[in-house]
Structures are given as structure tokens and as C-alpha cells.
Amino acid sequence: MAKRHTVTLHHVITVYNNMFDHMDSMMRALAKKKTQWKEDLFFAVILARHKLSKYYTEVTPTMGMLLISALILDPFRKLRSFRK
């Protein structure tokens, strides 16, 4: 996203939400698996989600309102992302 030459500010929250959703779904799928590599993958996903949440908490206090405003000003989404 940082290398794009167009406006990408309104995609930040969307990308974060998609990544969190994807990790949650992976964790739900791998939670009851007993295979070794699946357990390892489950542990790796947990760590990745923890790291992502750490990044998210670093970003949102300073740029939270800005990102939300950009997302609302996206005329093709508007408040649709918040309705979910």
C-alpha cells in the first residue's frame, strides 16, 4: 500500500479487518487439529495475530479518526464497513 501512487488511506481499516477475520477463521479451523504441523501453524497464527494487534494499537490512537474519516469518505463504501 505504501508503494501505490493513488489514494490508499481509506483501505487501511479494511485491510486490518480482513486480516483479523482471516486469522480468526484460521484459528477456528486449526483449534482442534492434532497434527503436529497444524498445531505449529495454529501457534504461528496466534503469534501473528498478537503482532498485528500490537501494530493496530500503535496506529489507531494517533490516526484512528483520520482513518475512519477516510473510510467514511469513500463514496463506494460509506458506512457499510461499520454496519457489519
Add this chain to the structure above:
Amino acid sequence: MENEYGAKHRRAPVIKYKKVLSSNLVPSATASGFYQSYFDLYDFSSDEEEYLTPNNVPETTPGRSDRAARLLTATRLHFNSPPETPKNWGQINPNLNDYHSDPMEISSTFWILDITDWWPQQEETHSKYADLSNVARDIFSIILHSVGVEASFSLGRDVIGWRQSKTASETLREKVVIRQFPRANNGILAGTDRELDTPHTENDSEMIKEVEERQWHRMAKVHDFLEMWQGRQNLCSTQKESRSQNKQMTAVGYISDTEASVKATWSLFQHDGAAACKLSEISPLPPALSAKDLPGGRTQILNVRRIRRINRLPVESDDDSTPESISDTDDWLNWNGDLDNRNDSEDDCAANDESDIGPINGIEDPECPQQQKLRAVPNVPGLVRLTRKSKRKAEKLLVMVNAVETRSNKGGKKR
């Protein structure tokens, strides 16, 4: 840029559609006006990825069934339909959150332009969102980058480079705290705002007191200097007044008074004459170790002189000189330090003459012509040159020693 970008990102063929003005139920490929382009799966620069995912891409491969073609045309018609115009267009109240209640752009998916084109278009057409476009322009002008996010987790690398490896962890922590303090307090540096400062400890209060005392001490010094300067001025003025009134008044210390200066110079600096020369003969030792205080009136300086002469002579000297050296030590031990009563010096000279020992210390008598002839011989300290007489004595001594040894050997055998 495009080649690099294409090499990094995987592309999938996508069919884009142009706006179809005519409503053909069975559109042909040319009528529908679609053209093939490429869609980047990881490109989020536009909103098309949400609607142009591979699942939504209509298959244009020939050989499909008619059912699929009908569904495809129905889908195209749905997407290419013009936006619904609100019936109460002229009655829109901008205070009633019309931006969110307007479903115009959301429903027309494929009619969407890029967000960078949509808001300028609203501004150019003077639509109802013209004012909102200014806000959008201000917000979307912010360029997104991930440097700040990553830098928040790598503050230590900003402080210490890769080539700096001996900095302690405590130093690193202090540097990071100092750099982050103004950021967290809106650019206020530490110490400028008392409310942000940490409470002072006892050591800090003591240091502050010391600094204040130093300042007061400096002020006192300046004050004293001013008082001294003022006092000096007053003294000069009083001296001038007294001089004009009475020249004899010199007790204050007026230097230009000639009578007082003459008396002071010649009365205080009168020398003692011969008594001053005697002061130079006094021993440099401290008064506690002077000749008068020592028992017997002996001095250590003269003792050292005597010891040097004793150590050179006894081993290589003749039989006559050895007891004299011992007598020297006796004299040295019992000598009272009187320089005028040195009779042993004459004995030494006589002993040297009897033993025929040359000048050993390099001291030459200018009145003796024999010593002047021997100047070519190097003067080695401690060197003893044997004469005929001394050789004879040495031979006699050896004979006597051998005789004593033979007698002792015979006596031992008899026993």
C-alpha cells in the same frame, strides 16, 4: 515502473466493461464493449478488487451453455443499469446526512470511477457534495506509508547504528526517553514546564541549594569588591587632604613622602658585613641536626667524606696503610668536627708518600712537577700502581705466608 510492478505482482485477466447505453438482451462482444485488462490481486489502489474478484468474473470462454449466457447478460444488464435518480432531488436537505442516505454510487458498482476522480468530479460539477469534497481532498492528500509504524517498534536502531555496539542498555534507554519526551508532550522539552517535571528528590533539593549559595557567594564577592574600591577611594582622598595640610603626616602610608622612604630604605637594608659571610658556612642541615646539637659536636657531612676515603684504600694498600685506615675510622668516630685540628690529613699524606701510591682521585698538585709528568696516564679512580718497594714487601709477605702454612701442615701431621 510498470514492468517492475508487473514482475512483482501476479496478474489475472479480468474483463472490464464500459457503460452500455443501449439495452441489448443478447449483447455481442463488440456491443457490450468489454475489453480485457489485468487485475492485480494484491492491488488495493482501487475499489475494483472488491467487485472484480475472480469469482465474479464472467466466463467468456466459447462453448458455454445458453443458460450461462443468459445469466451473464442479466448480470451485465444489472451492473450497467444507470443510477437511480432520487425522486425528491430538489428537496435534499444537506443537514439530514444525505451523503449516507444517498444510495446512488453504492448501487452502481461498475460505473464507479476511481476515488481520485470521483471527488474532483463532484467539485467541478458543483454538486451537493462540493463542500464535502474539500474535506475529502484534505484527508486523501495524506500519503500513506508504513515507515512511521515500523519506526515506532525500532526506536533503538534510530539511536544506535549498526556500527555502535558498546553502548550500555541504560544509556540507550535514557537516549530513547529523552527523544520521546518532547513527542509525548507536544514538543515541550524537559525542564521547561514545571508541571511535567518529576518531583524533586532530596539530592536535587540539595543541589539547588548549593547552586543558590554559589550565586549568593558571587554576589557577596562583588559587593565586597565594591566596598574595597570605595574604601580605597576614600583613603586616597584623605591622604591627599592630609598631604595638602601637613607633609609630616606619613603614618597613613603615603608613598610619595621622601623623608619616610629614605628612612625606610637605608635603615632596614643595612648588611652585617663579615657576619653575613659566616652565614654561608653554616651547615645546610636543619637546625635540629646541626653540629652544636649532635653529641660530640660531629656533623654527618664530614663523616661521608671520610667514609669514601676509607673504602678505597684498605684492600689494595700496603701493610703500612691498613692500620692507618683503621686509625682513620677511629678518628672519624671520635672526631669532633673541628676542621682546623685535622692532624690525620698530614698522616695521610705521609702514608701516601711512604707507600708510593700515586694520585688515585685525579687530584693533582700544581706545585709538584712529577705529577705533571704523569698527566698522560689516565686517572682511574681506585687504581693503585705498585712500585719496587711494594713488590718486595708483597714477595716477603707471600714467603711468610707459605712458611706459616708449611708449619701448620707439619704440626697437623704430627698430631
